[in-house]
Amino acid sequence: MIKKSKGREAAGGTHKVTASDVARRAGVSKWTVSRAFTEGASISPKAREKVLQAAAELGYRPNLLARGLTKRQTRIVGLVVDEMDNPNLLGLLNETSLQLQRRGYLSMLLNISEEDREGAAISLADQFQVDGLIFLGTVLTEELVRLAHDIRHIPLVVLYRNCEDPDIQVVSTDGYAAGREIAELLVTQQGYRRIGYMAGPSSETTRLRRLAGFQEGLAQHGVDAIELLEAGHYQRERGVAVLANYLEATPAAERIEALFCENDILAIGALDALSERGLTDRLAVVGFDDIELAASPRYALTTYRQPLESLVSEAIRRVIERPDAETQHLQRGELILRRSHRVATQAAE
Known part of the structure; x- marks a missing residue:
């Protein structure tokens, strides 16, 4: 006989645990639960402790995507790639995704290796409201640049290539x-x-x-x-x-x-x-x-x-921090x- 965990049983079977479940267990409001998981939010230490204990018992994890949408920040960065047969791309993709994860961000891979895939990929990124796009050595066609301009409300950074378009930032080797x-x-x-x-x-x-x-x-x-x-x-x-x-x-x-x-x-x-x-x-x-x-x-x-690591770090910084910096950032190799x-x-x- 399989024994149900205390948390699952308290939450009402096998349904996904929500903030409301945690609130009921902790005896607080749903908004108090939200503040407990929001860095810098105003909440008493006692209330936070009650919420975190209830969350641990129920196996609750906050919905970061939903929270991000309310703040107009999803913590997702689109990584646009082509020429997937290029071994150098694998190292670049690995380093970029790892550095994003260390900073609490997820990467969305947008593969435009096939012809006529640019539109679908950029549209998908826009629908998911990504926080920025990093082109990983991507050859930017005129069509791709036009599509990128359609979502210019987010940072656009091209890594490992040069670009003269003023709306696209360049982070590359000199x-x-x-x-x-x-x-x-x-x-x-x-x-x-x-x-x-x-x-x-x-x-x-x-x-x-x-x-x-x-x-x-x-x-x-x-x-x-x-x-x-x-x-x-x-x-x-x-x-x-x-x-x-x-x-x-x-x-x-x-x-x-x-x-x-x-x-x-x-x-x-x-x-x-x-x-x-x-x-x-x-x-x-x-x-x-x-x-x-x-x-x-x-x-x-x-x-x-x-200089792979430092270039990737600078590209991510430009997406996350959005500094007032020169469009072109070049480093010696x-x-x-x-x-x-x-x-x-x-x-x-």
């Missing part, structure tokens, strides 16, 4: 400075002259400044033109295919000597394409992000590490030197 630093590595320190850049998805509204900085840095050292390889997506398979096509179409004597990839997963795809053709260490490759796989001995990928930026002749020295 990609321009990073690009210049990588150009310095490849040209001045390594002596390469024929250089390429592999790009991911393009966007007019959220350009990555790392390419502009890279081109400017190269130009200062007399390299005025680069080979631009368009991958279109942040997928290892695209990195493999794009570099393979380039190698097949370009005579060995005319090929680039070094390749800067827009992120690590494209760089890893490029290294796999070289390995499949027996060209390992024949083309210098540099990535961006420093994902876990980059440190694998198989790749030993030289890359640029973004760190160039991580491994082996992939050196070709075979250099590695042997």
Whole structure:
């Protein structure tokens, strides 16, 4: 025979325990129960103790969503993502959701990887009255920006990308400075002259400044033109295919000597394409992000590490605290030197 708990029995069976149940048990009003669970509310210590004891006996938990709606604050933040195949996104999503939880907030994942999903996702966020939207490295299309503007009463923050729209705040690595630093590595320190850049998805509204900085840095050292390889997506398979096509179409004597990839997963795809053709260490490759796989001995990928924790913390601060701050917040990252930026002749020295 299963014995019912005292709390369930007192609450009238198996129905969900409410504030009214707690009020009856404690012998107070429903509003006293609400004040007992509201930080800073006026309530005597004796009354609070009675309410908390009754709540513990009944297994009561306050309805934070309902309370938030009455205060026009749900403590839910929408996290907008695309390119779910990008391994860097998993670390970013994990860090953001954990930091939100530590501050007493929940995250709502809005996946817009499929075409024409932006409208449905943003509409859902608006219906749940989220406290803000954080775009996790999301490519902001013109349509997505328009939809975001429709709910401009909440903070809109884009992480890991740049955006010139004044209504959308930017929290990102200083990609321009990073690009210049990588150009310095490849040209001045390594002596390469024929250089390429592999790009991911393009966007007019959220350009990555790392390419502009890279081109400017190269130009200062007399390299005025680069080979631009368009991958279109942040997928290892695209990195493999794009570099393979380039190698097949370009005579060995005319090929680039070094390749800067827009992120690590494209760089890893490029290294796999070289390995499949027996060209390992024949083309210098540099990535961006420093994902876990980059440190694998198989790749030993030289890359640029973004300050993940501090950037996420700043993005969340802008949603929760809504400070009067500059729209653009950029931080310097760190160039991580491994082996992939050196070709075979250099590695042997």
